[in-house]
Amino acid sequence: xxxxxxxxxxxxxxxxxxxxxxxxxxxxxxxxxxxxxxxxxxxxxxxxxxxxxxxxxxxxxxxxxxxxxxxxxxxxxxxxxxxxxxxxxxxxxxxxxxxxxxxxxxxxxxxxxxxxxxxxxxxxxxxxxxxxxxxxxx
Numbered sequence: 001x002x003x004x005x006x007x008x009x010x011x012x013x014x015x016x017x018x019x020x021x022x023x024x025x026x027x028x029x030x031x032x033x034x035x036x037x038x039x040x041x042x043x044x045x046x047x048x049x050x051x052x053x054x055x056x057x058x059x060x061x062x063x064x065x066x067x068x069x070x071x072x073x074x075x076x077x078x079x080x081x082x083x084x085x086x087x088x089x090x091x092x093x094x095x096x097x098x099x100x101x102x103x104x105x106x107x108x109x110x111x112x113x114x115x116x117x118x119x120x121x122x123x124x125x126x127x128x129x130x131x132x133x134x135x136x137x138x
Contacts, residue, residue: 006093013090014105015112017066022057024105025049027066028098030080031091037070037077 018024029047030038038046044054058078062069068081084091097105 009090010093010097011108011112013087013094014108015115017061017064018109019060019113019116020057021106021109022049022053023061024094024098024109026054026057026061027091028095030067030078031095034080034085034088034091037079039075039077043078 014024018027025047026043026049029043040051040055040058043049043058044051047054049057058067058069061067062078062081065081066084067078069076069078071077080091094105
């Protein structure tokens with residue numbers, strides 16, 4: 001039962017903060033060195049993610065508040081955001097599952113992506129029937 005709860009928490013975390021496999025790889029890697037500032041080149045080398053994908057993943061995770069960012073474009077660094085440090089357990093779980101059961105994580109990401117598409121489609125469909133006031137011609 002506790003195992004199911006942990007997997008549910010992990011799925012919810014992934015749904016809220018991780019959209020791509022590259023983001024998953026980066027988080028699994030950075031979760032180990034939470035206190036350290038990482039340059040994108042070091043993340044590329046340590047995590048095995050392509051350089052252009054690494055920087056994009058780091059920037060998206062920073063935009064969602066998972067990572068903190070410092071520096072300028074020529075010397076930017078990233079690390080786990082302080083707000084996420086109390087959630088160390090979920091990151092430990094992510095790193096463990098990444099090492100032991102990547103397929104399950106990929107299935108979670110796929111399921112989450114399908115759910116996002118469904119929610120977006122439903123929202124778009126509902127917008128078609130929304131009653132709006134008269135259009136302003138001016």
